[in-house]
Every structure is written in structure tokens, then in C-alpha cells.
Amino acid sequence: MDKLKKYEYSMDSCNHCGQCKWILPPKMHGWDFAEICPIHRYHRFDAYSGQGLLNISKEVLNGKLKIGEGLEKVLWSCTMCGACDVNCKSVRDIEVLETIHTLRTVCAEEGTAPESLLSMAKKVEETHNIYGESHDKRFAWLPEGFEDDKDSDTVLFVGCSAYTHPEIALAAIKILKAGGVKFRLLREEEFCCGASLWRGGLMADAEKLISRNMALFKEKGIKKIITACAECFGSFRGIYPRFGAMEAEVLHITQVAAKLLEEGKITLKTDGEMQKLTYHDPCMLGRLSEPWEAWEGEIKPYGLHVPEKKWRRGFDGVYAEPRAILEAIPGLETVEMPRNKEDALCCAYHSRETDGDMSACTAEERIREAKAMGAEKIVSACPFCLDALSDAMPMEDISVLLARYIEEGGAI
Ligand code: SF4
Numbered sequence: 001m002d003k004l005k006k007y008e009y010s011m012d013s014c015n016h017c018g019q020c021k022w023i024l025p026p027k028m029h030g031w032d033f034a035e036i037c038p039i040h041r042y043h044r045f046d047a048y049s050g051q052g053l054l055n056i057s058k059e060v061l062n063g064k065l066k067i068g069e070g071l072e073k074v075l076w077s078c079t080m081c082g083a084c085d086v087n088c089k090s091v092r093d094i095e096v097l098e099t100i101h102t103l104r105t106v107c108a109e110e111g112t113a114p115e116s117l118l119s120m121a122k123k124v125e126e127t128h129n130i131y132g133e134s135h136d137k138r139f140a141w142l143p144e145g146f147e148d149d150k151d152s153d154t155v156l157f158v159g160c161s162a163y164t165h166p167e168i169a170l171a172a173i174k175i176l177k178a179g180g181v182k183f184r185l186l187r188e189e190e191f192c193c194g195a196s197l198w199r200g201g202l203m204a205d206a207e208k209l210i211s212r213n214m215a216l217f218k219e220k221g222i223k224k225i226i227t228a229c230a231e232c233f234g235s236f237r238g239i240y241p242r243f244g245a246m247e248a249e250v251l252h253i254t255q256v257a258a259k260l261l262e263e264g265k266i267t268l269k270t271d272g273e274m275q276k277l278t279y280h281d282p283c284m285l286g287r288l289s290e291p292w293e294a295w296e297g298e299i300k301p302y303g304l305h306v307p308e309k310k311w312r313r314g315f316d317g318v319y320a321e322p323r324a325i326l327e328a329i330p331g332l333e334t335v336e337m338p339r340n341k342e343d344a345l346c347c348a349y350h351s352r353e354t355d356g357d358m359s360a361c362t363a364e365e366r367i368r369e370a371k372a373m374g375a376e377k378i379v380s381a382c383p384f385c386l387d388a389l390s391d392a393m394p395m396e397d398i399s400v401l402l403a404r405y406i407e408e409g410g411a412i
């Protein structure tokens, strides 16, 4: 309970205003498309919200609610998207998401983690990927004879999603090669980034894997990590610093691609296609990718944090670069959804196993929002968003889209 106690100030400071369920009024386009918490939107019950989970945490801390008697249903419905957290921070400087995560950690330690999470953790332990696929096949999609720059101190980290979406990793390679970026692959030494373990509150498993990966980057002298996957990016920036200093610079492929376009190092062709697109900000590339910094200190009256604390408000995510890429591609028209950037609605993929109906309903809502803006296609930068949203609407990964338009350096 000591872990939860650390967030007692956040629990006590909730003023029940409800802002964690809505985007801020000045940003609203009306009531429609203003709700931000996927679980509250679906369940219509306050327990299912940042506010509710803060209150539940307090009752657990006070011993009034017992772990294992049903609160887990609410807790593992949460997608851990952080939308409650950034919206709450416009009214209170408190840690909503960190509290929810800590409650998960405590519940997991008490043996009440969902079966699906434990099964995934077993797969990661045995095969080093979340799907339980053979580790030997992690890079099976590489074209025969493909050569990387083995002495480079820049690595392209493809992530577990290369099993399900190798086209994203291949597109990232095409972009880097076309732009003349030297990089290496870790091949059999690349393991899962560990985001799913951490998100699920399996801290011992997460720490073991993350420490292993950090030691590997150090041993290999890696100075720059480019990720093909938003999940790995958010993990390296927002989770890894909790376990030690990340010495390597971390970039998402969209950041590298936007710079290559700006510098004229990759040029694009027109293919005559005219499309109206909308960009869906993945949580792990957006608000959850904000760099994490440790804070220890004292909370004085009126919430004054001494020493001063750097709050993660979601503004420092990667928002401009994907939009710059879409702007640069000839023949595309981009429209914004009302819930965008730090206020993007989560696709809810990560609660598919624990609250399938809510997850499906949230994906439908996001598609409704895209269609309401007149979009013909959703573009995103995360393989999990792709899986969540592509059932009912045309969808494409931004790297794959960009790679189709690259004029030169097409062969990898
Ligand atoms: S926005 Fe923050 S203070 Fe307001 S109800 Fe939600 S958690 Fe509580």
C-alpha cells in the first residue's frame, strides 16, 4: 500500500468536477465528439473514469474496498490512454494516470491480474514478443540479401508489431534508405519493448525486460533509436526513464521522415490519387510519449510541489511531424477530427481482451468522428490503432503511405 500512499494527495485533491471525461470547453465543437474517456463513454457510470478510479484507489488505501472483490473489472477496462490525466491537469495538478497505474501494480501483486495479461506476459518471457510467435521469425520479412549498416550507432527498432504488420517496418526501412540514413537492425537481439507489461502493472516482468534492453543499447553503443512503432516510441520516452537514464536519443520514424522531407533528402511523386484523410493521433506517439522525469519532494499547502515538478500535460507529444508528412504528399487533403493531438480519442485496442464491447464501441465512435469530418480514410502511426480501426473504414499507416510516394531509393 506504500505505493498507493504516494498518490494520496492526488486522490484527496479530486474535486469531482468531471473534466477528466471531456475535452476542455474552449476546444469543444459542441457536445458531440467532446467525450474523451472511452470507458466512461461506454459504461455511463462514474466508477469508469479517471475520477472514479481515483476514488476507488482511495477506498482501497483506506481498506474500505478489498482487492479481488470486483474493482478489477473497472480497473482493467481502462485503456490507460491518459486522456483523463491531461484534461484533469488543466484544472488540477495531480497524477490521475500514475494513480491508476499504481492501483494496477498493487492489484497485480495481489494476484488479481487478468488471465489475458498473464498469458501475454508468459509469451513475452518465452518468445520475447507479445504474440507468442517464434523469436527466429522476428525479422523473417526482411528481403533476401538485405544489408544494414552494422557499424552504425543508430538502430531501427521494429517492435513486436513487425510480426503482424511487416509492411510498416519495411516502409520505415524504405524511408531511411531513400533518405540516406545509416542504421542497423538488432535482429535476434531485439526483444519486445515491454510497454504491455508495464501498462498492465506487471512491474517485476517489465523491469527485467526493460533493464535487459537498456543494457543491450548501452553495450552496443547505440546513440540513436528510431522506432517504426508508436508503442515502442512511447515506451522508450515515457516508461524507460523510470528504470534508469536513457542515453540514446529516441525518435519515431515520422520525426525522421518529416526532417528528410524538409531537407529535400526524399522527394515524392504524384500518383493521381485524390483523397481526403484524417490523422488519428496514437496515444503512445502523442500525449503518452511525453518524456518522463523523476520527481521526489514535498507537497506543501495549496499543492505547491517543492522542488518544482515538471508536469506531463501531453503537449510534448509528436503531433506536428505526421501532419507535415501528410501536407507534403501531393494530392492529399487532410481534415482534423475535433478530438486531436493531446485530446485524441484512444482507439481502445489495449482493452480488447478485458472489455471487448467497450473497445469495439470506442473504435466505432472514432470512425463516426472521422466520417463526420468527411474523411475517406484514416491515417495513423500505430499498428494497434490500425488493427482497432481498420475493420469498418479504410485505414493506412503513415509510413506505408509515405513509402508509396517516395520517388527514389525504392529498392531496399
Ligand atoms: S478532472 Fe481531475 S479533479 Fe476533476 S473529477 Fe476528474 S480527476 Fe477529479
Ligand code: SF4
Residues within 6 Å of the ligand: 020, 036, 037, 038, 039, 040, 048, 049, 050, 053, 077, 078, 079, 080, 081, 082, 083, 084, 085, 097, 346
Ligand atoms: S486512462 Fe483513458 S480509459 Fe482510463 S480512465 Fe483515463 S481516459 Fe478513461
